[in-house]
Amino acid sequence: MTTTPSPCSLIGGLTGAATIGPGRVAIEDPGTGRWINYRDLAALTDRVRDRLVHAGVGRGDRVGLCLTKSIDAVAVIYGILKAGAVYVPVDDTAPATRNAYILNDCTVRTVVVEQDAAIPLRNALAALDAKTNPCLIQLPATEGNRLPITAALDALETKDYAPAATSVEPDPDDLAYILYTSGSTGQPKGVMLSHRNATSFLNWCTDTFQPTRDDRFASHAPFHFDLSILDIHTSLRHGATLVLFGQNVGKDPARLASVMAKSRLTFWYSAPSILSLLAQYGNLGSHDFSTLRMVLFAGEVFPIKHLRALKGMIPHPRYFNLYGPTETNVCTFHEIPATIPDDRTDPYPIGRTCSHLSTCVVEGTTPVDAGEEGELCVAGNGVMQAYWNLDKQTERVFFTDDQDVRWYRTGDIVYEDHAGAYLFRGRHDRMVKKRGYRIELGEIEASLYRHPEVREAAVIADANDAGVYIKAFIHMADGGKPSLIAFNRYCSEQLPLYMVPDKFIFGGALPKTATDKIDYQQLSGTGLPKSQHRTTNQHHGFQLDQ
Amino acid sequence: MEQTIENTIRQYLLNEFLPGEDPNELKDDTPLITGGILDSIATLKIVSFLESAFDIQLSAHEADADYLDSVATIAGLVRQKQAEG
Numbered sequence: 229m230t231t232t233p234s235p236c237s238l239i240g241g242l243t244g245a246a247t248i249g250p251g252r253v254a255i256e257d258p259g260t261g262r263w264i265n266y267r268d269l270a271a272l273t274d275r276v277r278d279r280l281v282h283a284g285v286g287r288g289d290r291v292g293l294c295l296t297k298s299i300d301a302v303a304v305i306y307g308i309l310k311a312g313a314v315y316v317p318v319d320d321t322a323p324a325t326r327n328a329y330i331l332n333d334c335t336v337r338t339v340v341v342e343q344d345a346a347i348p349l350r351n352a353l354a355a356l357d358a359k360t361n362p363c364l365i366q367l368p369a370t371e372g373n374r375l376p377i378t379a380a381l382d383a384l385e386t387k388d389y390a391p392a393a394t395s396v397e398p399d400p401d402d403l404a405y406i407l408y409t410s411g412s413t414g415q416p417k418g419v420m421l422s423h424r425n426a427t428s429f430l431n432w433c434t435d436t437f438q439p440t441r442d443d444r445f446a447s448h449a450p451f452h453f454d455l456s457i458l459d460i461h462t463s464l465r466h467g468a469t470l471v472l473f474g475q476n477v478g479k480d481p482a483r484l485a486s487v488m489a490k491s492r493l494t495f496w497y498s499a500p501s502i503l504s505l506l507a508q509y510g511n512l513g514s515h516d517f518s519t520l521r522m523v524l525f526a527g528e529v530f531p532i533k534h535l536r537a538l539k540g541m542i543p544h545p546r547y548f549n550l551y552g553p554t555e556t557n558v559c560t561f562h563e564i565p566a567t568i569p570d571d572r573t574d575p576y577p578i579g580r581t582c583s584h585l586s587t588c589v590v591e592g593t594t595p596v597d598a599g600e601e602g603e604l605c606v607a608g609n610g611v612m613q614a615y616w617n618l619d620k621q622t623e624r625v626f627f628t629d630d631q632d633v634r635w636y637r638t639g640d641i642v643y644e645d646h647a648g649a650y651l652f653r654g655r656h657d658r659m660v661k662k663r664g665y666r667i668e669l670g671e672i673e674a675s676l677y678r679h680p681e682v683r684e685a686a687v688i689a690d691a692n693d694a695g696v697y698i699k700a701f702i703h704m705a706d707g708g709k710p711s712l713i714a715f716n717r718y719c720s721e722q723l724p725l726y727m728v729p730d731k732f733i734f735g736g737a738l739p740k741t742a743t744d745k746i747d748y749q750q751l752s753g754t755g756l757p758k759s760q761h762r763t764t765n766q767h768h769g770f771q772l773d774q
Numbered sequence: 775m776e777q778t779i780e781n782t783i784r785q786y787l788l789n790e791f792l793p794g795e796d797p798n799e800l801k802d803d804t805p806l807i808t809g810g811i812l813d814s815i816a817t818l819k820i821v822s823f824l825e826s827a828f829d830i831q832l833s834a835h836e837a838d839a840d841y842l843d844s845v846a847t848i849a850g851l852v853r854q855k856q857a858e859g
Contacts, residue, residue, distance in 0.1 A: 476838050479814040483834030509818065694815065711799040712792050713811060720810025728810040 237398050237423050239309050241430075241465025246270035249441060249467045255299045257472045258487050262375070264299050266467065269306070274392070275381050276307020282390035283363050285337050287312035288402060292331045292339035292362065293451070294318050294349060297474045300367060300377035301451060302460060304340045312396025313337075314403040316418075317452040320345060321475060322724040326416065328352035330408045334418050334616050335360040342367050342376075400424035406616055407454055409554050410667050410727070412658060414674025418616030419554045426457060428584045428609035429557045433462045435583065436561070437495070437522055441467035444491065444519070448473045448498040453664075454554040455526060458497055478502065481509040489515035495522045496545075499664025500530035501695060507538040517542045526550035526558065527664030528696070529575045529652065536568045551578035551652070553638055554666070555612040555625070559585050560650055577649035578642065585610050587650075588635065589642060593627050601653055604642045605635040612636070660689040662696040665726045672698065672729065675722040681705050684738045687729060688752045700729035701738055701751055709734040779828070779849045786823055787845070791816060802846040807839040817842055824848070830855035 245254070250267035257263065264272070285291055291308045293315060295301040301317075308315040316334055318327040320342070328349060331339055341349055343366045350364065365384070367376040374382070384390070398404070404423045411417040433439070445463035447470050449455035463470040471491045477483055485506055488496070503525055506512060523538075523545045530549065539547065547564035562579025581587040585608035589596050596602035605627075611634075614622040625637050641653040658669040669687045676685035684703040689696055704710060712732055719728040739747040784800055791811055792800065806812045812820065821837050824830065830852060836842075841851045 476835075480834055480837050481818075483837075486834070505815075505818075709794070712795045713799045713804055713809065716810040717805070720808065725807075725810055725813060728813075730813075 237400075238404055238426055238430075238461055238465075239306065239395060240397075241461065242266075242270065242273070242306055243395075245441070245464060245467035252441065252467060253469045254464060255302055255470045255472065256491070257299055257474075258491055259472065259474050259477060260298070262299055264303075264375075269299075269303060269464075272303045272375070272378065273306035273310055274395075275390075276304055276377065277310035277395060278390040278393050279365070279381055279384060280307060280311045280313065280338060281393035282388070283338055283365075285311050285313050287396050287398070289313045289338075290316050290334045290336040290406065292316045292318060292327075292336040292341075294320050294327055294331075294339060294341040294345055295367065295451075296320050296342065297447065297451060297472050298376075299472070300375050302464075302470070302472075303375075303377055305451070305460070306464075309398075309404060310395040311393070312398055312402070315405045316408075317405070317450075317456075318408070319450060319452050319724055323721055324348035324352040325355070325722070326724065328356055328358070330416055330418070331362065332356050332358045332360055333415075334406055336362045338363045338365060340365045340367065340377075343369060398423045400427075401613075403613070405457075407452060407554050410659070410665075410671045411621075412668040412670035413621075414671050416671070417618055417621060420613045420616055421557075422613055424609055425557070425612060426461065429457065429582075430461055430465065432558070432582050432584045432610075433458055434466070437462075437524075439463070439466045439468055439495070443468040443494045443521075445470050445495040446473060446488065446491070446493050446497065447471065448478055448496070448502065449664075450475070454557055455497055455499070455664075457557060458524070459495075463495075481505040482511060485510035485512055485515055489517055492519045493517075494519050495524070496520060497522075497524040497526070497550075499527035500525045500535070501528065501663040503538055504531065504534035504695075507534045507541065512538075512541040518544070520545045523547045524550055526552070527666075528661040531695075532568065532572055532575060535564070535576075536572075539564070539568060549576050549579060551650075552606075553640075555636055556585065556606045556610050556638070558582060559587060559606045559610065559638075562649055575652070577645060577651045579649045582610070584608055586633070589644065589650075590635075590637075593629070599644055599646075601641055601643045603656060604638045604640050604650065606638060607633050607635045660696055660698075662689070662698065662726060665724075667698070667727055669698070672700065672719075672723065672727055675719065676700060676702065678722065679718055681710065684746070686738050686746045686748065686751055688748060690752065697730040698727075699731045699733060699751075701733045701735070703737055704734060707736055779852050780845050782827060783824075783845050783848050783852075786820075786827070787811075790819065790823075800845065802849075803844050805843055806845075807843045812842070820848070824852060828852050828856065830859075 246266040251265050253263050254266045254269040255264050291313045293304050305315050318330050339362045346366045367380050401422050404426045406418040408416040408418050445459050447459040549562045550558045552559040560579045562577045588605050589602040591602045628634050639657050642650040660667050672687045673685050676682050681704050683705045686701045739750040741747045817837050821832050
């Protein structure tokens, strides 16, 4: 049975689902064995709303969440939305300094955070000389049979009663969430997405994938990652079941495959990298995936070799390559044919434009001839409003054509094939995708430059069979070669782990172009600059006992 | 140097993930996963190395930071598996 979700707000869908099927399971967490039905989820999100409103949160206010993936985290998201506020999910595994930067940047009024993470976050905010002094709602680690959020609300309730508030029905242009992505200037930037942005995308998902309340959606992507928008909100607005896959299970192919099969999923959506690992290490043949009907992937190119292997082992679902930056969410899509020819080595197209958006391919601001390469631009209801507090960067990524259409520049270079599908060619700047994560190489460099002993740093991306990897070339102030362990640790305190370079190459001054800029071409070429000594896997010859 | 379990693990980590590193920097309690040295793919490699080098079988839930975050915890896991043998 298909439920018809409310057209222009995220909370209408959940409320509708709770009315139609109150006893149906809304969320399952195989990691803890917990689950919650729609009636209880609706009541819990009301309680979160009441507490937030009582704490002074109102329409348009930002509320941060720094939580591991859990039923609690989903309840907090919907509680924030019911209060008319904007949810700002941060990576609970990222350094507290980075999260504090984000929460301070968009001046959150409240943060919901696990108890363990509260003190580091509070300290990191204090160290920033923060513009904001948010109230922290802390979730205890374990609370018997109660959900941690319920325990936290109960504890607050005994001290200070929060009266029932009314859910705010948002305007379509009210913000729903801000997702922070890697920023080239060295700090993450906040992508501002409205209810209109979200629901135009979700309505497209409804039309394209025809979900029903009998579907079981995997939630594999972390909530600060835009893939999660499809999982969470499509599932809940259709009264379906959302099955949570946390970080620990999510990265381990053997364990993941077994939990996936036991969960009788019907929808899977993730970056290709974990699907590649599942195909190689998941022992998929020994599990039953007969319920799976949709396999969606996005975030990077899926190498054909692994896609073919995956389809060979799980042949019956429909497979879709989805494409789109956080700024637009999915903007083009391509269904993978039932059979991948043995001699095909080229990746599949990113596909045709989604029906709720328009696209064009330009050189500068001028459309290119059909079939020519150019930058893909997107317009329509799915396109973000702006970057938070970054007018210049916002201005740079938009242009308005002579019909007064406002186009977002993706920075991706594409061309259109004879069948009208776009093919991805590369980037025109220094953003890369590694295991689905979007990384600005400049942000890594900025972190390296903050190291007191670093004189020069340059970061490049390269790819091999296993995917994209990141190399850092570093010139230390004393010209020497410091401990790799110490350097990795330094980076892990500054950056999320997926941004820590995979290889460090220490040496003298970095090569320069004629205009005295770092010569990236020379660094990424086969010939390393002569003064460099490399410390890479190919060239170590290093023995412990020497 | 004595070929203890710790040394075998250390040598593998240095060769595979820390080429050129001063061996003295890799202490028994150096954080490997939380310290940014090992990513999720590296942990898969370590699991298959441990299984073949020590002839043990690890469960899927043991491939995470609770068990693999330092030379000491890895060696502890190996000893426990060998004792269960």
